[in-house]
Amino acid sequence: MDRNRKILASILALLILSIIMAVTDITFRIQDTEKRGIKAGMPQIGPGVGIIRIEGPINMSSGAGLVGVKSQVERIIDRLDSLSRNSDIKALVVRINSPGGTVAATQEIYQKIWKLRKKNIPIVASMGDIAASGGYYAASACNYIIANHGTITGSIGVIAFSPNLKGLFEKLGIKMNVIKSGNYKDILSSHRDLTKEEFAMLQKMIDSSYRKFLKDIALGRNMNQSEIEPYADGRIMTGEEALNYKLIDELGTFEDAIDKARRLAKLDENSPVYDEVKTPVEQILMSLEGMLKWNNIFKEKYPGSGNYRLEYRYLP
Template sequence: MGYRPHAPCVGGANHQGQPDHQRHGPHARRFNRDCNVGGIVTRRQKITVAALLAAPVVIGLLLLSFNESPSSSIVPVQQANRIGLVRIVDVIYYADNYVWQLKELRKDKSIAGVIIRVESPGGGVAPSQELYNEVMRYRKEDKPLVVSMGNLAASGAYYLSSPAIKIFANPGTLTGSIGVIFRFPQYHKLFDKIGLDMETIKAGRYKDIGTPHRSMSRDERRLLQELLDDTHEQFIGDVSRARSMEADSLRSIADGRIFTGRRAKEIGLVDSLGGYEVALAWLREHVGLTEKAKTIEKKKRHSLLRDVLTEGIWDRIPFLGRPHQPGGMYFLMEHY
């Protein structure tokens, strides 16, 4: 029978507790090898250590080989077989998330076309213009983009929709409202009643223009009117280019009035009547896809705090209500 140690190899390299016949007898070599007496590193131990060190490298290489993109000479370019969807809802205070979604879908080679579902009364001037410019880029890159208007797609929401290759609206959709508005409250009469004064120290004649603590001067009103007129002309010019309409013809209806979807089609602001499914079916046929083609949305993760402070605030504070009324493209004043 083979050698069997009387006690397990414990206590490190010295094993002072082992009997002499184990450490110095005829079976000493095997005992020393098994128990690593004297710190001797055996060949088997070297192989074991090397294998343990090499294992992560081998596994990493295998994972890399499985995740590598196949050679373009073997696998053809990914086919565009999906439709992208972007939902633009509520007042447009920020454009960042919507622009990000549109860019991601535009760069995605698997996306054959994009549909924007609009349910908004408009919003800030700059965010509306940023979205307009991003939609225009789809034209330059020849990727079809259509707009489906829901219950409301007015002012800034119409602005961003105008470059689409086709705009769909329901007969009862409220749209148009091509205009700009700047409004602010006046508290000075209330302050007078309660005896509250507000001291203002400024450098620059118009630095506190629009303050609610005093009435606006005639000169200040003229200045703001010029600013709004310039913004209104930008609105008209961009829509006329996007819709291939004469600016003068558009100007005659660009006085802030709203139109039903049916009337908007008659005057050339929208192209076809129909809901989301009609618009989606048209786009699929236009790009050569069947009704089985998938529709995807790009999602960008937001922090809960930002959601509460921006888009989600209307849901979380019930008494505020949602500002759905079409009142022109809001001009949100910036401060430095």
């Protein structure tokens, strides 16, 4: 019986530990919210501004990762969905700190923001260090764009590349055996040169994605494509230059973006801000996910290695 008592005491101790963990988790959420300028002691109620954060390269992974963390696009779309369902959210600020990402992932975010804009929810984009290429694409879906003076933006264009290791393979005496069902099945293979037909085919895809990019920006910015085209050659620019080219509406900070969103939604100047809160456990898991996906890190560093894709992305 004594042994059973000890086992039960251990189970209860674990239970208490899980309670402490849960309370700590929630407490950190509250503290995190406080750090972001939201008073947690006096919870804020009522109409306010919701914050969505787009950070880092935009891409879609295949469902939940190794430790169940959602892909960035899924997380952003979920967040947009939950905010749009919340009757207290009268305006949105999309905080962007991203060099862009894959074409489809960026388009999904653009379309989601656009749908919300169509529902007459004022949406303001706030650019951080960088909001280039796909980052700018997402911003262009918003009603109003605010960037810092030194924000790197622009880079309007599409890119796809692969390393040509043919010379290296020949030097090393490596030959690839390729059995394929069609001429183009191994397009962008690193062991041979691109043929003219393949090049033309890829260029067509790039051009098509580029045209879509331009069209969507023009739609979002309420401009003609011809007005954007001179600056849409892949060049990067500062916030100030972007303002001159009318690619953004105002120079300002994140706080300015929140104030603008409040004004657009006719909210009180002290109305609450509902920011995204990641729990410490989620933060640890996301770091763990990054570590576990070492293969992705390799690809991130050497983008040509495998997995070819079209990207709206600024790649210096």
